[in-house]
Amino acid sequence: MKSYEKMSKEELETLKKELDKKYEEVKAKGLKLDMSRGKPSKAQLDITAGMMDVLDSSTDLVSEDGVDCRNYGVLDGIKEAKRLFSQMAEVPPEKIIMYGNSSLNIMYDTISRCMTHGVLGSTPWMKLDKVKFLCPVPGYDRHFAITEYFGIEMINVPMTPEGPDMDMVEELVSKDDSIKGIWCVPKYSNPQGITYSDETVRRFARLKPAAEDFRIFWDNAYCIHHLYEDDQDFLLEILEECEKAGNPDLVYKFASTSKVSFPGSGVAFLAASDRNLEEIRKQLTIQTIGHDKLNQLRHARYFKDLAGLKAKMREHADIIRPKFEAVLEVLENELGGLGIGEWIKPKGGYFISFESMEGCAKKIVAKCKEAGVIMTNAGATFPYGKDPKDSNIRIAPTFPTPEELAEAAELFVLCVKIVSIEKLLATK
Amino acid sequence: MKSYEKMSKEELETLKKELDKKYEEVKAKGLKLDMSRGKPSKAQLDITAGMMDVLDSSTDLVSEDGVDCRNYGVLDGIKEAKRLFSQMAEVPPEKIIMYGNSSLNIMYDTISRCMTHGVLGSTPWMKLDKVKFLCPVPGYDRHFAITEYFGIEMINVPMTPEGPDMDMVEELVSKDDSIKGIWCVPKYSNPQGITYSDETVRRFARLKPAAEDFRIFWDNAYCIHHLYEDDQDFLLEILEECEKAGNPDLVYKFASTSKVSFPGSGVAFLAASDRNLEEIRKQLTIQTIGHDKLNQLRHARYFKDLAGLKAKMREHADIIRPKFEAVLEVLENELGGLGIGEWIKPKGGYFISFESMEGCAKKIVAKCKEAGVIMTNAGATFPYGKDPKDSNIRIAPTFPTPEELAEAAELFVLCVKIVSIEKLLATK
Numbered sequence: 001m002k003s004y005e006k007m008s009k010e011e012l013e014t015l016k017k018e019l020d021k022k023y024e025e026v027k028a029k030g031l032k033l034d035m036s037r038g039k040p041s042k043a044q045l046d047i048t049a050g051m052m053d054v055l056d057s058s059t060d061l062v063s064e065d066g067v068d069c070r071n072y073g074v075l076d077g078i079k080e081a082k083r084l085f086s087q088m089a090e091v092p093p094e095k096i097i098m099y100g101n102s103s104l105n106i107m108y109d110t111i112s113r114c115m116t117h118g119v120l121g122s123t124p125w126m127k128l129d130k131v132k133f134l135c136p137v138p139g140y141d142r143h144f145a146i147t148e149y150f151g152i153e154m155i156n157v158p159m160t161p162e163g164p165d166m167d168m169v170e171e172l173v174s175k176d177d178s179i180k181g182i183w184c185v186p187k188y189s190n191p192q193g194i195t196y197s198d199e200t201v202r203r204f205a206r207l208k209p210a211a212e213d214f215r216i217f218w219d220n221a222y223c224i225h226h227l228y229e230d231d232q233d234f235l236l237e238i239l240e241e242c243e244k245a246g247n248p249d250l251v252y253k254f255a256s257t258s259k260v261s262f263p264g265s266g267v268a269f270l271a272a273s274d275r276n277l278e279e280i281r282k283q284l285t286i287q288t289i290g291h292d293k294l295n296q297l298r299h300a301r302y303f304k305d306l307a308g309l310k311a312k313m314r315e316h317a318d319i320i321r322p323k324f325e326a327v328l329e330v331l332e333n334e335l336g337g338l339g340i341g342e343w344i345k346p347k348g349g350y351f352i353s354f355e356s357m358e359g360c361a362k363k364i365v366a367k368c369k370e371a372g373v374i375m376t377n378a379g380a381t382f383p384y385g386k387d388p389k390d391s392n393i394r395i396a397p398t399f400p401t402p403e404e405l406a407e408a409a410e411l412f413v414l415c416v417k418i419v420s421i422e423k424l425l426a427t428k
Numbered sequence: 429m430k431s432y433e434k435m436s437k438e439e440l441e442t443l444k445k446e447l448d449k450k451y452e453e454v455k456a457k458g459l460k461l462d463m464s465r466g467k468p469s470k471a472q473l474d475i476t477a478g479m480m481d482v483l484d485s486s487t488d489l490v491s492e493d494g495v496d497c498r499n500y501g502v503l504d505g506i507k508e509a510k511r512l513f514s515q516m517a518e519v520p521p522e523k524i525i526m527y528g529n530s531s532l533n534i535m536y537d538t539i540s541r542c543m544t545h546g547v548l549g550s551t552p553w554m555k556l557d558k559v560k561f562l563c564p565v566p567g568y569d570r571h572f573a574i575t576e577y578f579g580i581e582m583i584n585v586p587m588t589p590e591g592p593d594m595d596m597v598e599e600l601v602s603k604d605d606s607i608k609g610i611w612c613v614p615k616y617s618n619p620q621g622i623t624y625s626d627e628t629v630r631r632f633a634r635l636k637p638a639a640e641d642f643r644i645f646w647d648n649a650y651c652i653h654h655l656y657e658d659d660q661d662f663l664l665e666i667l668e669e670c671e672k673a674g675n676p677d678l679v680y681k682f683a684s685t686s687k688v689s690f691p692g693s694g695v696a697f698l699a700a701s702d703r704n705l706e707e708i709r710k711q712l713t714i715q716t717i718g719h720d721k722l723n724q725l726r727h728a729r730y731f732k733d734l735a736g737l738k739a740k741m742r743e744h745a746d747i748i749r750p751k752f753e754a755v756l757e758v759l760e761n762e763l764g765g766l767g768i769g770e771w772i773k774p775k776g777g778y779f780i781s782f783e784s785m786e787g788c789a790k791k792i793v794a795k796c797k798e799a800g801v802i803m804t805n806a807g808a809t810f811p812y813g814k815d816p817k818d819s820n821i822r823i824a825p826t827f828p829t830p831e832e833l834a835e836a837a838e839l840f841v842l843c844v845k846i847v848s849i850e851k852l853l854a855t856k
Binding site: 040045102126285 | 693
């Protein structure tokens, strides 16, 4: 296909007329489609329907460590849950704390604790004039929302195919002791689906931050969320690398079963060094009577072990892989070679990240909306909702049906074409 | 019985020899009993065993408002849960937010938010030189632990049979704008079992605090936890009283099903004014993907309505009433008229509060422990664990069996007698 850049003004104008007509036709259909939500479909929820049958009134509800899971007691998780999810977290069971149903909630609580109590004896961040976080971009809007809520200044760090730009990370954290953390989704990153390279992980582990209370917020949300059983990404285990590097306390690691069992009723967990865990347990003693142990027991008995988790993840992949491929196929067929957009074919995770020409993302998303297709807000993948190039668009293909997706993707590429031509014409 | 005060030195010495001998005999039995934990017994958990059968894989898991409870979505609670628990909270459904399994966690989060974000636009408490809380005493140790954790200075306010000393409360909050809150367990208070009088509630509602961001932390933990169906305490509904008094935003109200369904896997909720709820929802959007809706659905379908909750509470009462009465009978029989201790016969809640002679509580608890009976630490019912009179002891009769309780109570009164005689002898 001919690159749009190389087309004459006349060619572009002719093409635009065609596309505008097509757009009006699609618009007339009155679509109501949504590609904005990183949300499993009903078919995915049904994969673990058996979760609802694991425990009933005839079941022994006592955990392996002898605790009646209905009652008070046990702050950081029952034995079988810690064993199972430590396998998912790739750490020993004693390095894990089980929480409630939301890893986001753990991250929020962690930042909140740093604000009010500091880290291992450091000054509470609320008492400092300035606290900054590094934010690899594009990234996860809910991470940025937490740091924004707490008035933490966010600094964009560009993503590369290997992970965040580590030259920049090293430079910044070694010089500025007001930089207290960095948000990372190290595997199948949100939204690009990039997995950090071994070298990137090792450079993270070897960081020498100016701030002793600097922490890496390692949100391994998609650790077992592969699309291709036989073509997976592999991520080095960061806690071990930190230990090797003499930096054992540098990282808080988070994960959950939100996209393994049920998004609303899964279990979440945190892994960290002994010193970090000790501080966190001290907080937990004050904060709660302990998290829902019956749900931990339900998960542990249902999935049994890592193999059990992986088996279910294969079923998830079987459902969402065709959806990713449907969108990617439309992108490739319709935009390939036109020079008006780029995307990465992810091997896992929940998103496809699309890079339009500069200054086009907002217009594309608005144009999609006008014709009944909701995309994630342009800018959402950047701190403060501000994409400096106005070019990144996050596509979430898991929730709609494949038919809906094909329809939505067709409209999307149409909008990309029209908006791109408008931009090109404006400079001719 | 003859008051110990009126006994001669010789009489006391003779009596002490007898009691010491008895104590050694009990000690030799090697008891292992625990009256320290406000924890339901297994028999109580079995009351709601049917909770485990409400939902299974064949159940429709969609809430009344059309939400698949397994998936993401719904921040502040599904419709049927809000309806049910608004009845328990005695407020309209729109005045309630459903949380996870721990009302303590809501209270912690509330204080934490006030520390980092203030209240309705006020200065974050972390940015103030001094923040103080009023603490009716004796009170609940976990409340005091939260305020202590955040460095909030705690001021003791004595309890009266009508609730906290309101003259003192009014005086303090009207004069000192660093006083930002008060902890209240207004019904069947922990540990005394006192229910605030109508006048006390109205005086709370009419408070004119110097601090605009002063809030009453109204922990209605035992709102439906009666021991006697036909002899209940009644508590005025505080939110309505605050509205009437032109103080709608003055109170945060908390409750949970921890002692209704399962302590570890119940649901908790908060009620407040529209303005307060709006601020809290804004935080929740940042903090979590929403709390466990399946557990909300389970509770709503199991209990159905307030009558359903009350029916189960009658079964709880049938189990714990004899336990309370067993302890009270021993206290009455063994200590009545001796002038060495006082206690209140509660009509609900989870505790019996015992007042020893001044300076005796720690010694009594230690002496019990030496003979194998664990009581709540003396001092635990006061901020910083410091009971100025060293006289309050919290007795928790729900977890042990009636037989164990009788045995433990017998040892307890024996220790009270011995320690009291020691005190009296020291001054003769």
